[in-house]
Amino acid sequence: GAGVSQSPRYKVAKRGQDVALRCDPISGHVSLFWYQQALGQGPEFLTYFQNEAQLDKSGLPSDRFFAERPEGSVSTLKIQRTQQEDSAVYLCASSSDRNQPQHFGDGTRLSIL
């Protein structure tokens, strides 16, 4: 499709496991954002990429969170040693440039047991 694609749509993991969440942005979009959306809350900024460069990672909650976009297209958000408070929907958004509208994926709902 032509939109932002995120996989998996749902992920259940046991506390302490590592998880990897994938985002396929719209082709040609240089800007890519990751957000964390807790239940009943608005999205909280995690990190921003322009092409392969991670320009802002100030929103990552701890050093257990790591994001990459090695070739400037697909991005992966990795969470190590997951904890229950990591349970949330993780949203990815891309835009053709940083000041252009963001297109959001449907998110990955992560549940940590």
Add this chain to the structure above:
Amino acid sequence: AQSVTQPDIHITVSEGASLELRCNYSYGATPYLFWYVQSPGQGLQLLLKYFSGDTLVQGIKGFEAEFKRSQSSFNLRKPSVHWSDAAEYFCAVGAYNFNKFYFGSGTKLNVKP
């Protein structure tokens, strides 16, 4: 510190009635302001944005918003609500360099027949 406040958690209006959703922001520089809509299990869709110029901006689906610098507000309005407008609405402010975005906690809109 940058923040966005949406004072109304839930709002119920009758179909055909007018709607106003409130948004107040705190940001040290000229804000870039956005309204998004989110249906259950979906990502966010941009309704409208304000960067500069005319303080009354028109968006999709018949929505408009007015930027009032003196009140630090960016309220969303629609003259006549349709049942399909039932969703959650998020106000957001973008940093000056568009590297980061701050979202409010959202307002859930219910539409009565």
